[in-house]
Amino acid sequence: MCTASSRTAEKRLNAKTTHLNLEKTMSKKYNPSKVEAKWQAKWEADGLYAANIDDARPKHYAITMLPYPSGDLHMGHWFAMTPSDARARFKRMQGFNVMFPMGFDAFGLPAENAAIKRNIHPKEWTYANIANMITQMKSIGTMFDWQRVAISADPEYYRWTQWFFLKLYEKGLAYRKWAAVDWCPKDNTTLAREQVIGENRVCERCGTPVIKRELEQWFFKITDYADELLDFSGIDWPEAVKTLQTNWIGRSEGADVSFKTETGDEFVIFTTRPDTLWGATFMVLAPEHPLVEKITTDEQRAAVKEYVAQTGRQSDIDREATDREKTGVFTGGYAINPVNNERIPIWIADYVLLTYGTGAIMAVPAHDQRDFEFARKFGLEVRPVIQPEGEMLLDGDKMAAAAAHYGVMVNSGPLDGTVADEAVAKTVAYLDKQKIGKAAVGYRLRDWLISRQRYWGAPIPMVYCESCGIQPVPEDQLPIELPDDIEWRPTGESPLKFHPSWKHTTCPNCDEPAIRETDTMDTFMCSSWYHLRYLSPGYDKAPFDPKEYDYWMPVDTYTGGIEHATMHLIYTRFFHKALRDMGIAEGHEPMLQLRNQGQILSHDGQRMSKSRGNVVDPDELVGEYGADAVRAYLMFGYRWSEGGPWMTENIQGVVRWLHRAWSLFTEEQTGGGGASEKVQRGLRRKVHQTLRKVGDDLERFEFNTVVSAMMELLNQMLEAKEQGAVGTSAWDEAQDYYLRMLAPVVPHFAEELWAEMGKPYSIHTQAWPELDQDAAKEDEITLVVQVNGKLRDRITVPVGLSEAETRARALESEAIKAFVDGKPPKKVIVVEGKLVNIVL
């Protein structure tokens, strides 16, 4: 057996014995709850994390998405917040002036539902939860600046939410219209299109299938910004989010084409396939289309009326189900196809939606599967006008499905023979010239419906006057405060409507009695600008102090869940762009860098939820292991961007690591002397290599490898200690660097040991350690030698060997000789400093 290793083992044993004896007298036990409480109190008393403008330092504005005050902080909050905190701390140590604030998205349905269920006022419920959550957040050791907390339900906050509404209204971006809107019958309110999810079209919050209701509601013209929202240049956002937003906006290019009815009424259709225009054999209008009434003939009137009524009764679930058989009714009216003056029948069918395009289509059954199914069912003509290259001539009567691909135009009058690549462009040019159509763009994105028939939200600052109509509330009358005395009735209308006096006011224009808008705003309106309120939460002259804006904005790093991709994250971009156009904000984007964390699931891989009873309580774990251990575990155990199932046992790994590190720093620094030059250099090398890795990985949000690298370094330090490294300058540097690298991950732990070593308070105001590239360099490398791509030997060689020398060393190896067996190699590949591959 190797004598060196048994000697090492013996030494370890001795060291261990010494350690055990000393433990009782010298080294103190790691008591996380004591350590954490102590430093939290001190940091708060010292205002250590207060962010103030400092022109001498570069700023870094970091935000993690603000929570809804639902009651308790759960593991998901920890998983989102603590790694974001670690990175903000890292940025601070790198020399940035960091602002990392926190707030509460405090308006919303759950408060109101709790109010109804438990007979407690939403305000009371919300603010009690906020107080509780602030206590919990302080216990997790984040560097939140509690002077800047913003709560969207505070009148001083929603005063400005209302002010922004007025600005949008002035700018023409807020409008009111009658529309069939999505309604959640359980929550008794309308929802934005984004809040209706899945195939079953359920409410995003409570899972109840939504229904359609005709209501007059407020909308924001987010569609004005559709094209700009598709432009992600200049921002570093995850591809996944950009794709989700792009798909959500759903831009499609095509053409608007003017048709006329036989009786001379003009109507426009939108198509993405203008090249198939000559193949239109019928038209389809949405049943709700205004022209239906006019074109329907007397013979068809009864059938049309019946079909329209039937469609109106249907829920969207039925109507939008793709696998449903096509239905529809002939109106009796005819249209004239502008390209060939053909007379084609006009039908109505529910597969055409009033809300997309113009609510009317030309039907080209030969080249569109939906139109094809409809034509086959009702015996309408199928006329191919696009011939796929290299295939048999299409026969409209025999086709089994639509041929949706591009090809050569046929049966298309002047454009016959136009090839696929040019077909659309040439047709559009032709339409333009004939003045019957033009290039157009369609979007899936709808305007943002912001009215909610609920109490617990920011009241929409509008007044309805009999003589003056809709009037905005003058700015100096803001905020329109919510009344505290309120009662709930299950009518599906805002409780504000039934308040005896609240809605009665006077018209700002004529001073006559008038009625307030009783709907409140979607809470996504509140969260579209909270990053601006953080800048100066107490400021009362404007939503934010321009001095603070100039220094801190834009947000440098934004972290949160991807579930907000098509809601909050698209709204907040829209909001910023609208403010920019009003001269209120600067720059094109509010948040430069976005990163998404994954989700912590329960042990069984399900989502954690109170109803499933599988929620892991962080408070319990913090009580047992301390906040630092929980922070470190959440960073170590998962890829942050992925998340994964909770595994209670795995926390043992970081708990053991912290205890071992604690012992190393607090036990008597003995066993010094006798460390070889090589051991010292090896220790320095590992320290600086770790520093490089930890810095890179914190920068890239790869927290799991940050912790594993720190574990590796600790292992090497323990070994170096046994080899007599204590007392050397390499050892002192290792200890100093170790704590500074640890500070972002386990802030209390690092602070305590830093103080224990007699270093100046606070570790969190220290600079990030300086990297010595030379120290990190290897002076020996393990050269991998392969024969035919298979690993056959490893040899240790000095750094900087020439290619020829490297090759020679590899061929000299005994193990290699055995494999090469005297045969001359066909080829020898040498990757300097890494590998030699001998090809036989």
Next chain:
RNA sequence: GCCGAAGUGGCGGAACUGGCAGACGCGCACGACUCAAACUCGUGUUCCUUCGGGAGUGUGGGUUCGACUCCCACCUUCGGCACCA
């Protein structure tokens, strides 16, 4: 159906621009300490093996001296969209 992401030991996960697969942990096994257990410490831990080696990163092919990594096809899982003209 369309769009996107991901498939690596018993488990969580490493592997940066193609170059030692499985770092770091959990768990497990054995050993030390203990009257005993827990803790702690040490050793081992992808699979097969005739102990030479062979196989191996969802599957099948390809490019390459060399592929978890690049290309093609497919399978599975998760997420989003879905009669959007």
